[in-house]
Amino acid sequence: MKMKLIMAASLLAATSLATVPQPSVAQDNEVRVGFMAGFPGGRGIYGRDQRDGFLLALDQLGGKLGGLPTKIIIGDTQHKPDVGRQVMSKFLKKDKVHFVAGITWSNVLAAVYKQALKNKTFLISTNAGWSGMDGKHCNPYFFRSSWNNDATPEAMGKLFQAELDNVYLLSANYQAGKDMLTGFLRHYKGKIAGRTLYKLGNSDWAAELTKIRAAKPGAIFAFAPGGMGLSLLKQFNASGLNKTMKLYTVFAVDWMMLKAYGKAAIGNIHTSFWDADSNSPANVRFKRDYANKYKRPASMFAVQGYDAALLINLGIRGASGNLKDHDSIRAAMRTASIDSPRGGFIYNNNHSPIQNYYKREVVADADGNPKIVTRGTVFRGHKDAYHKLCKMQW
Numbered sequence: 001m002k003m004k005l006i007m008a009a010s011l012l013a014a015t016s017l018a019t020v021p022q023p024s025v026a027q028d029n030e031v032r033v034g035f036m037a038g039f040p041g042g043r044g045i046y047g048r049d050q051r052d053g054f055l056l057a058l059d060q061l062g063g064k065l066g067g068l069p070t071k072i073i074i075g076d077t078q079h080k081p082d083v084g085r086q087v088m089s090k091f092l093k094k095d096k097v098h099f100v101a102g103i104t105w106s107n108v109l110a111a112v113y114k115q116a117l118k119n120k121t122f123l124i125s126t127n128a129g130w131s132g133m134d135g136k137h138c139n140p141y142f143f144r145s146s147w148n149n150d151a152t153p154e155a156m157g158k159l160f161q162a163e164l165d166n167v168y169l170l171s172a173n174y175q176a177g178k179d180m181l182t183g184f185l186r187h188y189k190g191k192i193a194g195r196t197l198y199k200l201g202n203s204d205w206a207a208e209l210t211k212i213r214a215a216k217p218g219a220i221f222a223f224a225p226g227g228m229g230l231s232l233l234k235q236f237n238a239s240g241l242n243k244t245m246k247l248y249t250v251f252a253v254d255w256m257m258l259k260a261y262g263k264a265a266i267g268n269i270h271t272s273f274w275d276a277d278s279n280s281p282a283n284v285r286f287k288r289d290y291a292n293k294y295k296r297p298a299s300m301f302a303v304q305g306y307d308a309a310l311l312i313n314l315g316i317r318g319a320s321g322n323l324k325d326h327d328s329i330r331a332a333m334r335t336a337s338i339d340s341p342r343g344g345f346i347y348n349n350n351h352s353p354i355q356n357y358y359k360r361e362v363v364a365d366a367d368g369n370p371k372i373v374t375r376g377t378v379f380r381g382h383k384d385a386y387h388k389l390c391k392m393q394w
Contacts, residue, residue, distance in 0.1 A: 031070045031316060031323065034091030036112075037102040037127075038079035042227030043201075046104045046301050047076075049256050050126045052294055053305030054101060057313075060289065065309070066316020068323075073097065079104070081111035088112040092119050098323050099124065101308045106130035106149060106176040117141050120326065122333075124311060126304045131179050135389030138350040140330055145308040147273055148352050148384035149176050150183030152250045155271035155357040155378040156221060157187030160248070165190040168217035170208060170232075172224070173197035180223040180250060186385060193217035202228055205235045217245055225251045230260055237264055253362060256299035258370055261362075265370045268362040274300040274342050275358050277374045286341040303341050310338040334394065350390035354383050 035054060037047030051074065064070050073095050075087035084103070091097045092115060100116050101124040103109045109128035116123040117139045125133070125142070129149035133142055160167055169184070169192060171177040177197060194215040196208050212220060224232045229252025236247050246267070253261060253268045255276065261268075276287070276298075286306060290298035311333050318332020319325040334347050345355040357379040365371045 036075040049301040050305035053302030057309035135386035138390035149179035153183035
């Protein structure tokens with residue numbers, strides 16, 4: 001295997017990145033990819049799964065992208081926009097990368113995208129779904145291997161419109177959190193019992209749950225990723241509110257967090273672009289190889305990282321290995337002709353996926369332990385709401 005992997009660790013104090021020494025002159029036939037995400041703490045689980053999905057695809061490709069020797073440089077943003085800018089600057093100026101992939105948080109993407117695009121370096125978001133990149137900020141050098149922020153909660157809104165009324169909205173007070181509510185309300189037109197935007201990183205939900213109890217909703221729609229969702233669900237159950245209403249989430253419950261939630265997750269309903277129950281050969285292989293390599297179940301976030309590597313491989317092959325032929329790389333990536341675990345998808349004019357979204361539920365298996373099952377398709381070939389604002393023409 002000829003893949004090289006370098007970790008660029010962000011110093012906690014500050015302004016520079018400690019890196020493994022690298023050659024000052026890059027090889028012309030070598031693909032260099034900078035993968036950046038936040039890795040520390042409970043929120044880091046998303047970055048770690050995206051990274052590990054990306055590296056699994058590289059393993060399956062023999063450590064090469066487009067048939068060329070490959071170097072991967074990992075950068076830790078620490079979930080901070082200013083650190084993200086430092087990582088991106090290093091990728092572009094020192095590492096001379098051809099592609100940047102990763103980014104978990106929308107505020108980090110908003111902070112760094114101009115650096116990559118001004119440099120005409122391909123940027124593939126493996127998670128951050130900031131809606132600005134789908135509309136007025138769309139760019140020929142930007143692609144997603146995940147989704148627009150609004151899309152997953154749009155599927156939840158459609159479910160609520162059909163099944164529920166009188167909902168309390170709970171979301172994080174930053175760009176992605178606001179996008180989640182915008183998406184939900186695009187399809188849900190029922191009664192809103194109340195709305196709370198909480199501080200990102202919150203772990204004490206007493207005040208929020210008190211407001212919810214007083215509002216007496218029939219259900220809660222919550223965006224609470226990572227450890228926030230875990231603490232919310234446990235405190236929701238402990239408060240007894242679970243006996244009078246249901247808690248529905250997006251980006252909180254997935255296979256990677258299921259063990260931490262335990263039986264408390266049983267009954268949770270959420271939406272996702274990934275049908276983990278699919279018996280397609282690509283999905284079966286992905287789940288098997290991921291579990292064998294990392295000794296834990298695959299997640300939708302791992303799918304997003306995995307597909308980013310496949311897209312880069314597709315682009316380079318489309319250019320016959322010529323890394324300077326950006327037009328051919330772009331044209332090949334736009335076809336999305338990859339063997340994705342999510343099944344087939346296509347790109348919209350803004351390079352955001354047109355894909356299915358599924359209803360999923362956490363149920364008890366034969367031993368009483370939680371497992372996630374797919375309950376049906378909410379959207380087929382769903383387009384994001386912002387593509388008409390994108391001026392990019394194919």
